[in-house]
Amino acid sequence: MSLVLYSNPASSNAMKVRFLLAELGLEYEREHVPLARPRPDWYVEIYPFGTIPFLRDGDFELGESNAILRYLADREGRADLYPREPRERNRLDPLVWKPRTACGSASAAGRSSSASGRGSRPWSCLRSP
Numbered sequence: 695m696s697l698v699l700y701s702n703p704a705s706s707n708a709m710k711v712r713f714l715l716a717e718l719g720l721e722y723e724r725e726h727v728p729l730a731r732p733r734p735d736w737y738v739e740i741y742p743f744g745t746i747p748f749l750r751d752g753d754f755e756l757g758e759s760n761a762i763l764r765y766l767a768d769r770e771g772r773a774d775l776y777p778r779e780p781r782e783r784n785r786l787d788p789l790v791w792k793p794r795t796a797c798g799s800a801s802a803a804g805r806s807s808s809a810s811g812r813g814s815r816p817w818s819c820l821r822s823p
């Protein structure tokens with residue numbers, strides 16, 4: 695099998711990737727990586743950053759959950775999930791990469807939030823661990 699996901703059931707970052715793999719209907723092998731630090735030598739050898747998840751696709755290797763999501767959507771030609779047109783794509787990117795920054799900067803600037811604790815921006819309630 696060409697796709698191997700290095701993952702842990704407790705990892706929300708790995709879960710995002712598992713959700714997308716399911717949505718895409720892709721079969722893959724799952725390699726368990728313990729959450730405890732330090733990470734096992736065998737894992738650090740293949741992925742020196744040691745974070746979870748990590749993807750192997752044949753001889754191509756990729757870390758960082760958001761990069762993996764983008765790669766898989768592109769690989770499968772799913773422009774409905776990750777657009778190819780630059781303006782559409784870049785309208786989506788901040789939602790993938792920046793929600794934590796948006797929350798943080800709103801609170802750092804002392805701006806008030808609504809009663810629900812959410813800011814005024816639609817993405818300010820999102821989390822990308």
Ligand SMILES: N[C@@H](CCC(=O)N[C@@H](CS)C(=O)NCC(=O)O)C(=O)O
Nearest residue numbers: 705706707731745746747758759760
């Ligand atoms: N930015 C990375 C974060 C990966 C990450 O922090 N993964 C967690 C598991 S969800 C982890 O490895 N945490 C344990 C640690 O860093 O020791 C990504 O999105 O893949």
